[in-house]
Amino acid sequence: MARKVDLLSFFFDAADTEIDSAVISANKGVHQGQMVGFKITQPDWANGVTAVVKVLDEDGDIIYTSGNCAHNSTVVTMGLNIPLIQKEKVRVTLSGAHGGVGAADHGTAAVRVYYKPDALIP
Numbered sequence: 001m002a003r004k005v006d007l008l009s010f011f012f013d014a015a016d017t018e019i020d021s022a023v024i025s026a027n028k029g030v031h032q033g034q035m036v037g038f039k040i041t042q043p044d045w046a047n048g049v050t051a052v053v054k055v056l057d058e059d060g061d062i063i064y065t066s067g068n069c070a071h072n073s074t075v076v077t078m079g080l081n082i083p084l085i086q087k088e089k090v091r092v093t094l095s096g097a098h099g100g101v102g103a104a105d106h107g108t109a110a111v112r113v114y115y116k117p118d119a120l121i122p
Contacts, residue, residue, distance in 0.1 A: 049094045
């Protein structure tokens with residue numbers, strides 16, 4: 001049975017284009033297994049930028065890269081089989097400076113990770 005990781009929030013100032021999460025295994029109950037999917041929700045960025053979700057291993061190497069995810073939308077991607085061994089991070093990369101949301105010069109993208117724990121590890 002798949003489980004979900006606590007919602008990851010990525011707070012972007014107007015000029016920010018890339019932010020990493022804390023390690024996924026820092027979430028309570030996350031152990032070794034496979035990431036089976038994710039959901040990203042983005043605000044209506046002023047500059048209409050897209051986002052890419054990446055997963056980095058503990059060495060900082062990219063082990064997964066999503067396609068472009070449109071602004072002002074929620075995109076769900078399932079059917080993945082990305083190993084979660086330990087200390088992986090999620091990175092959200094915007095296609096450029098977003099310019100803010102509404103009257104604010106910042107905005108938050110949210111990512112939910114779905115994973116299947118390894119049955120042999122408690």
